[in-house]
Amino acid sequence: MNSILLEICCGSADDALEAARGGADRVELNSNLFQGGLTPTLGALRVVKRQASIPVMTMVRPRAGGFWYTENEFAVAKEDARLLLENGADGLVFGFLHEDGTVDRERTKELVTIAGEKPTVFHRALDVVPDWKRALDTLIDLGVTRVLTSGQQSDVFFALDTIAEMIRYAAGAIEILPGAGVTLENVDKVVRHTGCTQVHLARHKSMPEPSVRNNRSIYYGGALYPPEDRYEVTDADYVAAVKGRLG
Numbered sequence: 001m002n003s004i005l006l007e008i009c010c011g012s013a014d015d016a017l018e019a020a021r022g023g024a025d026r027v028e029l030n031s032n033l034f035q036g037g038l039t040p041t042l043g044a045l046r047v048v049k050r051q052a053s054i055p056v057m058t059m060v061r062p063r064a065g066g067f068w069y070t071e072n073e074f075a076v077a078k079e080d081a082r083l084l085l086e087n088g089a090d091g092l093v094f095g096f097l098h099e100d101g102t103v104d105r106e107r108t109k110e111l112v113t114i115a116g117e118k119p120t121v122f123h124r125a126l127d128v129v130p131d132w133k134r135a136l137d138t139l140i141d142l143g144v145t146r147v148l149t150s151g152q153q154s155d156v157f158f159a160l161d162t163i164a165e166m167i168r169y170a171a172g173a174i175e176i177l178p179g180a181g182v183t184l185e186n187v188d189k190v191v192r193h194t195g196c197t198q199v200h201l202a203r204h205k206s207m208p209e210p211s212v213r214n215n216r217s218i219y220y221g222g223a224l225y226p227p228e229d230r231y232e233v234t235d236a237d238y239v240a241a242v243k244g245r246l247g
Contacts, residue, residue: 007179007201013044029048036061039084081114091120136170146175151178154180199246
């Protein structure tokens with residue numbers, strides 16, 4: 001499996017730098033992974049680009065909650081895309097759908113045009129389209145580089161047959177990147193069963209945050225009350241173990 005590329009999903013500059021330290025081949029840089037990944041800050045991108053030499057794909061997603069955006073949200077997405085590229089992004093990750101869940105051809109085309117020669121990724125919006133074959137045909141026609149998909153299941157491990165079928169259907173015209181639920185324990189089977197040449201995963205470890213210990217009754221995260229005395233960062237050792245498994 002020495003030709004399998006490892007992409008790590010990251011929610012911060014530290015995430016991306018730890019992923020690089022663990023041997024990742026590429027990172028997808030986001031903010032707010034709790035909500036599926038939103039557009040990262042320019043500061044995070046610039047810090048990563050100064051310290052790491054691997055490709056940094058940047059998410060362009062103006063809000064959580066699906067992929068059908070208002071005109072203002074789409075305008076923000078275009079502005080973010082241009083700024084990310086100007087500040088060193090190696091490619092753009094996005095997904096635009098109509099109300100009925102089909103690919104928004106015009107908006108996708110605009111992002112591909114903005115990206116120019118840089119690679120583009122239609123991310124997991126593909127997992128909610130009504131007809132993935134028709135969606136792939138559209139994305140191939142528009143020149144999208146690859147799709148990130150869990151095979152229209154909650155976990156890639158439950159969709160190995162579908163992902164294998166996607167790869168056969170694409171026939172090299174667009175890259176298929178399996179993600180969501182890929183682990184050290186199952187990556188071998190994912191690769192063997194699907195025939196994929198790249199995988200996407202996230203793995204974090206908890207880090208202590210001592211500054212709030214004077215008052216443990218205070219929360220800043222809204223109704224879910226997430227713990228304030230710890231935070232998550234990419235587990236570089238786990239990344240290294242997966243990379244070692246891939247060869």
